[in-house]
Amino acid sequence: MRYLDEYRDGAAAQKMLRQIERVATRPWTIMEVCGSQTHAILKYGIDELLPPQITLIHGPGCPVCVTPVETVDQALVIASRDDVIFTSYGDMLRVPGSSKDLLSVKAEGGDVRMVYSPMDALKVARDNPGKRVVFFAIGFETTAPANAMAVVAAEREGLANFLMLTSHVLIPPAIQAIASSPENRVQGFLAPGHVCTVTGYAQYEPLAKKYRLPIVVTGFEPLDILHAIHMLVSQLEAGRHEVENQYSRSVTREGNRQAQALIDEVFEVADQRWRGIGVIPCSGLRLKGRYTKYDAARVFALEETASREASVCIAGLVLQGVRKPPECPAFGKECTPEHALGAPMVSSEGACAAYYLYARRAGTAR
Amino acid sequence: MCLGIPGEVISIEENGEQMRRAKVRFGGITRDVYLDLVPEAQVGDYVIVHVGFAISKVNAEEAERVFELLSQLEGDDALPG
Numbered sequence: 046m047r048y049l050d051e052y053r054d055g056a057a058a059q060k061m062l063r064q065i066e067r068v069a070t071r072p073w074t075i076m077e078v079c080g081s082q083t084h085a086i087l088k089y090g091i092d093e094l095l096p097p098q099i100t101l102i103h104g105p106g107c108p109v110c111v112t113p114v115e116t117v118d119q120a121l122v123i124a125s126r127d128d129v130i131f132t133s134y135g136d137m138l139r140v141p142g143s144s145k146d147l148l149s150v151k152a153e154g155g156d157v158r159m160v161y162s163p164m165d166a167l168k169v170a171r172d173n174p175g176k177r178v179v180f181f182a183i184g185f186e187t188t189a190p191a192n193a194m195a196v197v198a199a200e201r202e203g204l205a206n207f208l209m210l211t212s213h214v215l216i217p218p219a220i221q222a223i224a225s226s227p228e229n230r231v232q233g234f235l236a237p238g239h240v241c242t243v244t245g246y247a248q249y250e251p252l253a254k255k256y257r258l259p260i261v262v263t264g265f266e267p268l269d270i271l272h273a274i275h276m277l278v279s280q281l282e283a284g285r286h287e288v289e290n291q292y293s294r295s296v297t298r299e300g301n302r303q304a305q306a307l308i309d310e311v312f313e314v315a316d317q318r319w320r321g322i323g324v325i326p327c328s329g330l331r332l333k334g335r336y337t338k339y340d341a342a343r344v345f346a347l348e349e350t351a352s353r354e355a356s357v358c359i360a361g362l363v364l365q366g367v368r369k370p371p372e373c374p375a376f377g378k379e380c381t382p383e384h385a386l387g388a389p390m391v392s393s394e395g396a397c398a399a400y401y402l403y404a405r406r407a408g409t410a411r
Numbered sequence: 412m413c414l415g416i417p418g419e420v421i422s423i424e425e426n427g428e429q430m431r432r433a434k435v436r437f438g439g440i441t442r443d444v445y446l447d448l449v450p451e452a453q454v455g456d457y458v459i460v461h462v463g464f465a466i467s468k469v470n471a472e473e474a475e476r477v478f479e480l481l482s483q484l485e486g487d488d489a490l491p492g
Contacts, residue, residue, distance in 0.1 A: 046417070046437065046438045047417065047419070047457065048417035048457055048469055048474060049416075049417060051478075052477075057477075057478070057481060060481050060484070060485055061477075061481065064481075064484050079413060080412065080413075081412075081413055081414060106413075107412065108412045108413075109412055134412070134462075136412065161462065161463060162462045162463030162464070163462065163463075164445065164463050165463070183412070184412055184413075184462075185412070185413055187412075187413040187415070187461055187466065188412065188413070188461065188462055190448055190464065190466070191461065191462045191463065191464045194430075194445070194447060194448075194464065198429075198430065201429065237413060239413040239414075239415045239459070239461060239466065240413060242415070242459065242466050242467045243466060265415075268477060269477075272477050272480075291477075293470065293473040293476065294469050294470045294471075294473040294474040294476075295415075295459050295466075295467045295469060295470070296467070301448055301449070301466060301467060303447070303448045303449070303450065304448045304466065307448070392412070393412075394412055394413075
């Protein structure tokens with residue numbers, strides 16, 4: 046396929062690797078924030094091909110993984126109701142709450158349906174006027190405009206039986222939280238290309254300046270990632286800390302104005318809890334103004350229950366890049382994609398699932 | 412979750428709906444995609460699609476840059492010195 050295959054070309058990747066080897070003279074630690082990039086890095090063996098002085102650590106860029114367990118528990122309560130059809134992206138169906146997941150609710154008779162787009166959920170609402178249709182609206186800035194569009198369309202149609210349970214998270218506050226942590230080891234960031242497609246990258250410039258960390262907006266194919274690493278290492282070697290755009294075939298500095306306007310119309314910035322990490326100030330989006338009537342948590346007046354996490358799981362440390370998945374005592378033993386203790390082992394973007402899938406074990410991963 | 416796939420716009424529905432839909436081809440598969448976030452997209456353009464919405468139009472000129480850079484860098488390697 047055009048714009049995919051050429052960026053998976055082995056010869057081009059080898060050339061880029063040679064350039065990285067030429068430019069890297071010292072040890073550098075780089076974080077790829079986005080879970081899709083983590084999977085590409087492990088799938089194509091980029092972590093094993095890079096010169097040994099470059100260490101990649103994996104960031105919290107997996108919305109499925111960071112959706113708070115309290116919100117998953119709320120989803121389980123709502124999805125169990127007889128008057129509800131609960132719709133969700135597939136990844137969320139097997140994410141463990143305190144005691145079970147959405148697939149268990151489905152097995153117990155709950156009407157839980159997988160959708161590929163919020164517009165599919167809207168169609169379910171149109172087709173089932175006698176039910177309340179709740180969409181589990183999770184995601185980063187990439188997904189927020191589509192979720193906002195569904196609410197705007199529901200408002201336009203007067204679709205009163207459509208609701209959303211939201212868990213939207215923002216990338217720059219997460220980068221700030223990592224960069225300002227006393228435990229931070231990251232010397233440069235690969236920023237997520239599709240988030241920046243929507244938001245642009247101007248908001249990353251103050252972060253690069255304040256923390257003196259180079260940031261490169263990065264695409265998702267192996268050649269994109271290697272190119273971005275070359276750009277980042279070149280900056281690090283030269284002592285520069287700027288924001289550069291590797292993924293310029295999709296990203297501009299100002300981003301997608303229509304998408305930004307839609308987000309601003311429907312959502313407002315709020316403090317947000319990240320699973321395994323805790324509350325990060327101003328790192329989430331919640332429905333605002335006249336759109337709060339679509340907020341399922343508000344409509345069903347859900348109180349926070351006493352949620353709990355599996356005690357042995359170190360997902361929070363993995364999501365912050367402090368530990369790697371094979372360092373978890375449960376990894377590959379009582380925690381596998383088929384029976385996961387933590388969200389990063391379930392999600393198609395989770396670091397634990399990537400390590401398990403691409404057979405990285407303790408002692409083999411750098 | 413932030414998966415975005417490039418596909419070619421092969422037709423645009425102008426049916427008076429408030430939302431603008433297109434048929435977009437991804438290899439051998441064609442899907443309905445909303446163009447509301449990328450209103451400038453035309454038939455023949457490639458767009459990046461995420462959860463049923465086009466989020467950007469692929470900039471063909473920018474897409475070539477990495478290959479131009481590689482030729483340039485490889486050329487530098489061939490220089491004596």
